[in-house]
Amino acid sequence: MARAGSAATKGVQSIATTPKQLMDRINRELYKRNAELIARNKTLALLRSLDEVSLSITETVTMTQRMADAIAAQLGYDMVAIAIFDEKCVCLRWIALSSPLEWVSSVIKDAKVKNVEIPLSSNAAPIRALNTKETLFVENSEEIFPEEFSQQLMKAALEHKHPLIQNTLVQPLRYSDSALGLLVLSSSRSLKHLSKYEEETIVGIIGLISLAYYKAKIYEDLQETSAQLAAANKQLKDLDKAKSEFLSIASHQLYTPLTALRGYISMLQEGDFGQMTDQQKSILDILSKSALRLIELIKNLLDISRIESGRLELNLESADIVNMARELVQDLLPNAHTKKLGLEFHAPAETMPHAVVDQQRVRQVMLNFIDNAIKYTPSGRIDVFVEKEGDEIIFRVTDTGKGITEEEVTKLFNKFARVGGASRFHTEGTGLGLYVAKQIVTEHRGDVKAQSLGTGKGSTFTMKIPVEGTAKSLKVGEKATVVIKAAEA
Amino acid sequence: MDIKNELVRKIIKEQEAIIGPLAWEQAEKVTGLRVNIATKEVTLEGDSKQVLESLVTQYEHLFGPASREVCRDAVRSLLSQVPPEEIPAILK
Numbered sequence: 001m002a003r004a005g006s007a008a009t010k011g012v013q014s015i016a017t018t019p020k021q022l023m024d025r026i027n028r029e030l031y032k033r034n035a036e037l038i039a040r041n042k043t044l045a046l047l048r049s050l051d052e053v054s055l056s057i058t059e060t061v062t063m064t065q066r067m068a069d070a071i072a073a074q075l076g077y078d079m080v081a082i083a084i085f086d087e088k089c090v091c092l093r094w095i096a097l098s099s100p101l102e103w104v105s106s107v108i109k110d111a112k113v114k115n116v117e118i119p120l121s122s123n124a125a126p127i128r129a130l131n132t133k134e135t136l137f138v139e140n141s142e143e144i145f146p147e148e149f150s151q152q153l154m155k156a157a158l159e160h161k162h163p164l165i166q167n168t169l170v171q172p173l174r175y176s177d178s179a180l181g182l183l184v185l186s187s188s189r190s191l192k193h194l195s196k197y198e199e200e201t202i203v204g205i206i207g208l209i210s211l212a213y214y215k216a217k218i219y220e221d222l223q224e225t226s227a228q229l230a231a232a233n234k235q236l237k238d239l240d241k242a243k244s245e246f247l248s249i250a251s252h253q254l255y256t257p258l259t260a261l262r263g264y265i266s267m268l269q270e271g272d273f274g275q276m277t278d279q280q281k282s283i284l285d286i287l288s289k290s291a292l293r294l295i296e297l298i299k300n301l302l303d304i305s306r307i308e309s310g311r312l313e314l315n316l317e318s319a320d321i322v323n324m325a326r327e328l329v330q331d332l333l334p335n336a337h338t339k340k341l342g343l344e345f346h347a348p349a350e351t352m353p354h355a356v357v358d359q360q361r362v363r364q365v366m367l368n369f370i371d372n373a374i375k376y377t378p379s380g381r382i383d384v385f386v387e388k389e390g391d392e393i394i395f396r397v398t399d400t401g402k403g404i405t406e407e408e409v410t411k412l413f414n415k416f417a418r419v420g421g422a423s424r425f426h427t428e429g430t431g432l433g434l435y436v437a438k439q440i441v442t443e444h445r446g447d448v449k450a451q452s453l454g455t456g457k458g459s460t461f462t463m464k465i466p467v468e469g470t471a472k473s474l475k476v477g478e479k480a481t482v483v484i485k486a487a488e489a
Numbered sequence: 490m491d492i493k494n495e496l497v498r499k500i501i502k503e504q505e506a507i508i509g510p511l512a513w514e515q516a517e518k519v520t521g522l523r524v525n526i527a528t529k530e531v532t533l534e535g536d537s538k539q540v541l542e543s544l545v546t547q548y549e550h551l552f553g554p555a556s557r558e559v560c561r562d563a564v565r566s567l568l569s570q571v572p573p574e575e576i577p578a579i580l581k
Binding site for chain 2: 027028031032034035038039076077162163187188189195197
């Protein structure tokens with residue numbers, strides 16, 4: 001009975017202690033996990049504050065200084081420093097230093113450590129850390145910082161009866177394969193064996209600082225490039241303005257005497273100064289054509305000059321495009337027949353509405369299309385059409401001429417563009433007509449297009465103008481000026 | 490004496506972050522510590538090395554080795570300002 005009783009007591013005692021032991025274990029486990037959570041929370045809080053700095057400040061030096069200040073305040077290191085790789089001097093430069101200790105802050109403020117450059121070619125400890133991409137432990141701060149600064153720190157530590165800040169942890173800052181710089185943590189205690197929390201925190205902040213600095217650097221570079229582009233753009237605009245003004249003055253200077261020249265040639269041809277011989281008539285004919293070509297060239301140059309300076313105003317009226325085209329073809333028939341080319345106007349089957357246009361300028365475009373067709377057609381014919389398509393009037397010139405390649409078509413309406421092989425047919429032309437034509441038609445809210453099946457297969461030039469009264473059409477009396485859009489200039 | 494008070498205060502504050510007001514209640518039980526729970530003030534009296542050791546042991550008794558690590562982390566940055574012979578082994 002006694003033995004049974006003793007066993008029973010022991011059993012009761014086992015049952016009594018087990019819950020307490022279990023509770024102890026639970027408590028300790030909970031404590032441990034809670035402690036981890038608190039540590040992680042602190043890390044997150046620091047990372048959050050560093051992230052806020054990186055988002056609110058884009059200037060690299062200020063941003064890194066504020067980051068160094070946050071790390072120094074929250075992690076309890078005696079000094080935090082950030083050095084950055086400078087591409088201009090191919091060296092490391094200290095750009096941020098911070099300390100929670102007042103006497104260290106004074107030393108930092110007075111020292112010229114931020115002006116010191118460490119050439120990449122040197123074998124100094126910071127350069128070794130940058131190149132090896134590995135963490136470096138140093139127990140003598142003179143290996144890391146400039147000698148003068150280290151000695152000032154040492155002197156101040158002795159004055160304030162503080163242990164020497166000799167222990168330094170050097171961590172490379174990297175983004176992808178680029179070496180950005182170093183994060184340096186200094187303390188009077190040994191930094192060789194860090195707690196798990198410290199290690200995790202340092203890994204986190206290195207990543208964040210590297211990314212933040214990389215982004216800030218890109219932003220700064222972009223700002224610098226933008227400023228350079230703006231300066232270059234201004235210079236180009238000034239040059240362009242000077243060129244336009246020169247163009248205008250030069251054209252006027254040439255235009256007046258040429259007009260007089262042509263006038264007198266005409267008078268000679270008409271016999272105002274006596275009958276000419278056949279030979280003289282032939283010579284005068286050549287002179288007249290040459291003078292006319294020069295006058296056309298100068299007119300085009302003047303138009304461009306006016307367009308580029310925003311002075312080519314349109315005189316808008318309701319116009320019969322069909323009649324304009326018919327009259328123009330009649331005027332140019334002699335030119336076509338001289339080259340033994342057929343030139344025919346195809347009237348539309350239906351009655352065509354009017355368009356609101358500057359008649360002089362649109363006639364200039366039509367003339368340009370037909371004239372070009374005559375120039376670039378060695379044999380065959382040219383057909384001129386006027387049709388209606390939806391809310392637009394289409395003026396079309398088709399020829400059996402030398403054609404245009406796909407590549408040339410894309411550049412045809414650019415300034416000074418000419419189709420290749422033009423010299424083969426001894427064609428005149430400055431390459432300005434189509435460029436001016438495009439500007440004029442565009443200002444009328446229309447469009448121009450060139451099409452061709454290729455070299456030797458003829459071409460088609462089309463001008464589209466909105467019908468009067470439609471949504472796109474200009475209005476009679478409305479003010480319109482032909483200008484160059486920046487993207488086309 | 491100020492740095493020693495600071496060490497004690499940091500340990501208790503760090504424990505408070507994990508276990509709450511219980512940290513102050515446990516500190517009150519340590520001989521050599523005068524604790525005002527209401528104002529959360531603490532003054533160290535007597536042998537500081539002994540008192541620090543007792544405080545850390547008090548927590549370790551309840552929550553095991555993890556709590557000792559917490560105490561060490563709490564004062565790590567301040568230890569360099571204390572003469573080595575005055576730092577208890579439990580905090581080194």
